[in-house]
Amino acid sequence: MDKGSPIQSLKGIGEKKSLLFNKLGIFTCEDLLHYYPRGYDRYEALSLFKEAVPGKRTAVEAVVKTAPKMLRLGSKTIVSFDVADRENFVVSVKFFNAPFMLKAVKAGDRRVFRGIFKFFKNRPVMDQPKLFKIDDYEKLTCTITPVYSLTKDLSNESIKKAVEGALRGVTIPEDYLTKEECRDFNLSVFSDAIKNIHFPTDDESQYYARRRLVFDEFAAFIRLNREGISNSAKLPNTHKMIPVADCVRLTESLPYKLTDAQKRVIDEIIGDLSGDYLMNRLVQGDVGSGKTIVSVMALLTCAANGMQGALMAPTEVLARQHFENIKALSGKYGLCLRPVLLTGKMGAKDRREALDMIGSGEANVVIGTHALIADTVEYKNLSLVVTDEQHRFGVKQRESLREKGFSPHILVMSATPIPRTLAMIVFGGLDISVIDELPKNRTPIANCVVNSSFREKAYRKILEEINKGHQVYVICPMVYENDESDTELKSVEEHTKDLREYFGDKIRIASLNGKMKPSEKTRIMEEFKEGKTDILVSTTVIEVGIDVPNATLMMVENAERFGLSQLHQLRGRVGRGDSPSFCIFMSDTDNKMTLKRLKVLNDTNDGFKIANEDMKLRGPGELNGVRQSGELNFGIGDIVNDADIMLLAAEKYDIIKNRIPLGSRNLIDIRTI
Numbered sequence: 001m002d003k004g005s006p007i008q009s010l011k012g013i014g015e016k017k018s019l020l021f022n023k024l025g026i027f028t029c030e031d032l033l034h035y036y037p038r039g040y041d042r043y044e045a046l047s048l049f050k051e052a053v054p055g056k057r058t059a060v061e062a063v064v065k066t067a068p069k070m071l072r073l074g075s076k077t078i079v080s081f082d083v084a085d086r087e088n089f090v091v092s093v094k095f096f097n098a099p100f101m102l103k104a105v106k107a108g109d110r111r112v113f114r115g116i117f118k119f120f121k122n123r124p125v126m127d128q129p130k131l132f133k134i135d136d137y138e139k140l141t142c143t144i145t146p147v148y149s150l151t152k153d154l155s156n157e158s159i160k161k162a163v164e165g166a167l168r169g170v171t172i173p174e175d176y177l178t179k180e181e182c183r184d185f186n187l188s189v190f191s192d193a194i195k196n197i198h199f200p201t202d203d204e205s206q207y208y209a210r211r212r213l214v215f216d217e218f219a220a221f222i223r224l225n226r227e228g229i230s231n232s233a234k235l236p237n238t239h240k241m242i243p244v245a246d247c248v249r250l251t252e253s254l255p256y257k258l259t260d261a262q263k264r265v266i267d268e269i270i271g272d273l274s275g276d277y278l279m280n281r282l283v284q285g286d287v288g289s290g291k292t293i294v295s296v297m298a299l300l301t302c303a304a305n306g307m308q309g310a311l312m313a314p315t316e317v318l319a320r321q322h323f324e325n326i327k328a329l330s331g332k333y334g335l336c337l338r339p340v341l342l343t344g345k346m347g348a349k350d351r352r353e354a355l356d357m358i359g360s361g362e363a364n365v366v367i368g369t370h371a372l373i374a375d376t377v378e379y380k381n382l383s384l385v386v387t388d389e390q391h392r393f394g395v396k397q398r399e400s401l402r403e404k405g406f407s408p409h410i411l412v413m414s415a416t417p418i419p420r421t422l423a424m425i426v427f428g429g430l431d432i433s434v435i436d437e438l439p440k441n442r443t444p445i446a447n448c449v450v451n452s453s454f455r456e457k458a459y460r461k462i463l464e465e466i467n468k469g470h471q472v473y474v475i476c477p478m479v480y481e482n483d484e485s486d487t488e489l490k491s492v493e494e495h496t497k498d499l500r501e502y503f504g505d506k507i508r509i510a511s512l513n514g515k516m517k518p519s520e521k522t523r524i525m526e527e528f529k530e531g532k533t534d535i536l537v538s539t540t541v542i543e544v545g546i547d548v549p550n551a552t553l554m555m556v557e558n559a560e561r562f563g564l565s566q567l568h569q570l571r572g573r574v575g576r577g578d579s580p581s582f583c584i585f586m587s588d589t590d591n592k593m594t595l596k597r598l599k600v601l602n603d604t605n606d607g608f609k610i611a612n613e614d615m616k617l618r619g620p621g622e623l624n625g626v627r628q629s630g631e632l633n634f635g636i637g638d639i640v641n642d643a644d645i646m647l648l649a650a651e652k653y654d655i656i657k658n659r660i661p662l663g664s665r666n667l668i669d670i671r672t673i
């Protein structure tokens, strides 16, 4: 077998199963080997209940004390029984909607119970633990098991088995780096990297494996980018615009004064639009620095010059927000903007209508998701493309537009806190503008990092804000289906239930997670914006760009699970109005380093500083799988966490450039279109 062999050539993968793998984007053995785990599971050494930290996962050997009994609540069931460890510490275990647990054990059975130990109404409990026979568990301890992102009907075990098969059977291609280079650059050699990313023997081997694969990904990215740039070096301005009075009028009518930084950046943009060359500009600005209005000025200039502009957002919710916002601005101030919304999920009729308006030029601002550059969209005279919070629109997409006969001005808006040297590599070929000033009306957000013992207090604060007519975000880590390893994390749905129970019917609580249909997400988000919901419980799907000034409090559960930059982006969702805002980071971690990192959020509100501190304070292996940047999506690398690797790849680029494989597998581009 070679790396290009279809996955069906692996033992145990037939036609039916291969389709499931296909769903995950895995077609060949190579795809499979590059399907990296999103985390690792370690089976803890056995401990006693008295040693367990509430809220943390533990494994305890215990005896079933009472026969399992089942309670029905409507269509739901709860199976529960008591267990006791060897010191006779009694804990009640519960299983929701798992009636088969009734028969799974009987009084007197001895098992390992692995789950989150906690107190509920002052009683020690463990919800939904996994049960193991004692021998089985002993075999598992001390191994590191990969945890993959799954799809329905494909288990972690199946993927793991397939990867094991591929590692045995596939000839790993020769390394394009020499052994000496790997040593100098502090990277695993390729064959070790591929093995150890799936089955690390310890933290260290995983760290170097990951480092190597991130390096490869970044090196390929740099190569693509550089080659793209050389083709698209300064092009003559084929959409020359003149500065328009509309922008001056809008500036004067806005309810706030633009900051000096905003004014400067707007001038730079208008300078480009009216200059000799096509614009290729990145606008970097921390969350809340007011990038939207800057992009509106560009779109307005474009429209007033009789040309068409497009504004591309990473999600449907954000696209809609921009659309509503621009429509309202245009109406309120009598601007010449005629916006239309175009997203991938629109109904056929709405889509047809939108396409007609775009084709005829009736719409002069087209707002949407990446559907905007789909093949079916015919523009009248597309002259400017603004992308908000996503760099996925890279050199490649510029090229693809050009192939379709468009060579628009490009404006990229980004809140990713990366230093200039890095931005120049990542956003290669773009001129950079920085909005380095926040609007003056901002009251600083009051932050606190607390543990569960403050939960009661935190809830009181939530109530207080709601009683003032304000709204609240509660953020939980991502939910993964079929996944036992994350049961310790507050999942959105479970937490929503808890909150509803706590706050009662008077408080309106809605929940949002990444697995929902886009239309449903949009509806829930709209209702929150309109003030129809008091508390929005969500994963980080709300992370980028959402603007609800009436939201004044954010509570983040399992804060240790997020990167600092990500937390900073998240808290940027509050503190957008005139009222004081609060951010409560909830974490029961006892890791001193993690606590120290979280404290950084208290000390500064500057996204760049936070990213730097985060990097300084973090040791190898930490923050595995945590994405800091919502917009710069690489397969395995993260531009904020792995900035040093990007810099390394750029530094060594000239030595290795002709060897970097772009190959059939284009690691970065897989997700870009």
Ligand code: ADP
Residues within 6 Å of the ligand: 256, 257, 258, 259, 262, 285, 286, 287, 288, 289, 290, 291, 292, 293, 415, 439, 440, 441, 545, 547, 549, 576
């Ligand atoms: P971001 O840079 O994170 O995209 P937005 O453009 O969404 O920020 O702006 C955040 C909020 O600040 C919006 O409600 C916007 O209307 C407001 N805003 C923008 N510029 C200013 C300013 N100069 N003064 C006061 N408020 C502003």
Ligand code: MG
Residues within 6 Å of the ligand: 291, 292, 388, 389, 545
């Ligand atoms: Mg924004």
